[in-house]
Amino acid sequence: MKIQTPYTPPKKVLERYADVLVNFALNSGEGIKKGEVVVVSANEAAKPLFAEVLHAIWKAGGHTIQNYLPSNELWFAFDRAFYECAEDHQITHFPRKYFKGLADEADHNIFITSKTDITSLQGVDPERIMKRQSVHKPYHEWRDKKEYAGKFTWTVGLYGTPQLAKEAGLSERAYWNQIVKACFLDEKDPVKKWKEVYKMMDTYIKKLNTLDIDRLHVEGRDVDLWLTLGEKRKWIGGSGRNIPSFEIFTSPDWRGTEGWIRFNQPLYVYGNLIDGIELEFEKGKVVKSSAKKNKQVLKSMVASKNADKVGEFSLTDSRFSRITKFMAETLYDENVGGKYGNTHIALGDSYRDCFDGDPMKVKKVEWKKMGFNDSPVHTDIVSTTDRTVTAYLKNGKEQVIFEKGQFIL
Numbered sequence: 001m002k003i004q005t006p007y008t009p010p011k012k013v014l015e016r017y018a019d020v021l022v023n024f025a026l027n028s029g030e031g032i033k034k035g036e037v038v039v040v041s042a043n044e045a046a047k048p049l050f051a052e053v054l055h056a057i058w059k060a061g062g063h064t065i066q067n068y069l070p071s072n073e074l075w076f077a078f079d080r081a082f083y084e085c086a087e088d089h090q091i092t093h094f095p096r097k098y099f100k101g102l103a104d105e106a107d108h109n110i111f112i113t114s115k116t117d118i119t120s121l122q123g124v125d126p127e128r129i130m131k132r133q134s135v136h137k138p139y140h141e142w143r144d145k146k147e148y149a150g151k152f153t154w155t156v157g158l159y160g161t162p163q164l165a166k167e168a169g170l171s172e173r174a175y176w177n178q179i180v181k182a183c184f185l186d187e188k189d190p191v192k193k194w195k196e197v198y199k200m201m202d203t204y205i206k207k208l209n210t211l212d213i214d215r216l217h218v219e220g221r222d223v224d225l226w227l228t229l230g231e232k233r234k235w236i237g238g239s240g241r242n243i244p245s246f247e248i249f250t251s252p253d254w255r256g257t258e259g260w261i262r263f264n265q266p267l268y269v270y271g272n273l274i275d276g277i278e279l280e281f282e283k284g285k286v287v288k289s290s291a292k293k294n295k296q297v298l299k300s301m302v303a304s305k306n307a308d309k310v311g312e313f314s315l316t317d318s319r320f321s322r323i324t325k326f327m328a329e330t331l332y333d334e335n336v337g338g339k340y341g342n343t344h345i346a347l348g349d350s351y352r353d354c355f356d357g358d359p360m361k362v363k364k365v366e367w368k369k370m371g372f373n374d375s376p377v378h379t380d381i382v383s384t385t386d387r388t389v390t391a392y393l394k395n396g397k398e399q400v401i402f403e404k405g406q407f408i409l
Contacts, residue, residue, distance in 0.1 A: 006162050007172035008048050009180070016185045018052035021143065022060060024191045025109045025155035025240035028245075029198065031191075031228035034061030036107040041067040046114035046159035054112060064198075065106065067363035072117035079271060083124045083132075091128055094135045107152060114159035118167050118328065120270025126300035129270045134304065148352060148359040157183075157243050158331050167328040174325075181322040182244040182332065197246075197320060198238035204317070205248055207409040208235040208401065212394045215256065215314065216401075218343065220387035222264065225281070227313055228256020231370050234356040246321040246335045249314035251350035253371030255284040257310050259343070263331055265326070265382040272297045273313055277381055279347075284371075286347070302347065306375035312346035315389065318405035334380045340405035343389070344382040348375040387400075 009017075022038070023031035032038060038057050042050040050068065057064050072078055083091075121129060127227040146152035158179060163174035179184050186191040218225040230253025237248035258281055266275040273301050276292025291298045302308045314334065321337030336342050350372040352359040367374065389402035 009176055013180060013185050014049050014052045016190050017049060017183060018056040018241055020183055020190050021053055021110055021155055021157050022056040024194050025243050026153045028153060028239050032062045032108060032385040033059050037063045037105055038108045038110060039065045039106045040110045042112040043069050043071040043114050045071040045116050045161050046112045049112055049159045056128040072120050077117055077120040080120045083128055091132050092135055099139040103139060109154040111156045112159050114161050116161050116163045117324055118268055119271060119273050126297045130300055130304045137376040155243055156331055157355045158329055164328055168326055170325060178323055178325050178327060201238045201320060204407045204409055205235050205237055211391055213391045214394045217390045218387055220385055222385055223387060225261045226260040227252045231356055231358045235355055242331060244335050247314045247316045249312050251311055251354040251372060252313050253307060254309035254373045255286045255371045257281045263381045263383045264385055267381055268328060269379055274298050299377060304377050306373050307348045307377045309373045310345050311348045311350040311378055314344050315402050316341040317407050330380050334382050336384055338384055340384055340386045342382050342384045343387050344380050346378050346380045348377040348379055349373060
């Protein structure tokens with residue numbers, strides 16, 4: 001049997017990609033500084049980009065901690081094998097000293113996702129998967145604390161694989177063409193282009209933050225949802241976290257979520273594909289959840305600690321994003337442009353950087369009082385259908401802020 005060699009993008013494309021990840025995405029658009037430590041994580045499928053990222057860090061005078069892992073293969077799925085043989089004490093094991101040291105040492109983190117087996121955990125008990133996901137919450141909290149103090153940044157990039165391209169219904173070259181376009185890698189100076197785009201996005205972020213919004217109403221043929229913005233909230237976006245990222249988002253007060261919403265995009269999460277998702281909210285909580293495929297995985301996810309509450313509401317303007325195809329990867333699908341851009345919510349943890357103030361000065365009890373959700377999971381669920389978002393202001397006025405895939409401000 002002839003084994004087909006995966007497509008590898010031209011070296012110039014990979015160099016530009018690495019330049020964007022290292023010299024733009026980190027340090028909130030400024031790139032790394034000499035002497036800073038960057039943890040770079042990737043699977044072997046992403047080796048060509050992994051190598052270029054390391055090279056870019058070294059050229060910039062940085063230090064690397066390399067987390068290079070094997071990819072799932074047809075003959076062995078590493079993640080599935082763990083769940084099939086692990087006992088409870090192994091599922092819940094957390095090497096605290098190692099991860100605390102890693103959090104203390106790192107100034108930045110780059111994660112390159114490159115899935116080769118999208119549904120490797122199909123059929124695994126979803127409760128075991130969710131229990132494992134919750135174990136690493138302390139590590140995320142340590143990193144978050146450093147990030148809010150301005151001492152840590154991170155970004156995520158995608159390396160296209162034959163398996164991802166097949167799942168998305170695209171050829172490998174067509175799949176990579178979406179990556180190239182989305183990240184402006186067809187530009188002579190992608191970093192310069194990113195800064196221009198983020199400057200344009202910032203005009204809408206500033207306009208949103210001048211509105212004294214009380215509630216948001218999301219309407220469409222597949223949604224009738226109310227969200228309460230909450231005390232001391234702000235809209236953010238364009239920080240370099242995630243490449244690409246065209247979304248403008250906030251973390252609403254979860255307690256004010258009412259209504260229902262359907263999603264036309266499938267969700268690839270925890271080694272499973274969930275499709276046809278519909279959620280119904282009452283008094284801020286999911287009271288009914290359904291899916292056409294893998295409903296039990298969805299229900300187990302929602303049953304995780306505080307994963308039945310909204311942690312994020314996001315809008316992507318079709319004028320900014322050059323992603324036009326379904327990519328079978330949330331990083332891209334939550335930033336898709338197309339005719340109507342996209343709207344999405346995330347179930348689970350809230351973003352503390354959506355607090356209009358200094359997060360470092362806020363105590364845990366105060367986060368709870370303001371309706372910022374605290375959960376070990378944060379799961380984005382996306383729709384690309386036509387939706388109108390109306391802001392109900394505290395002065396009693398109404399203003400449409402998003403319509404036909406674009407901000408109206």
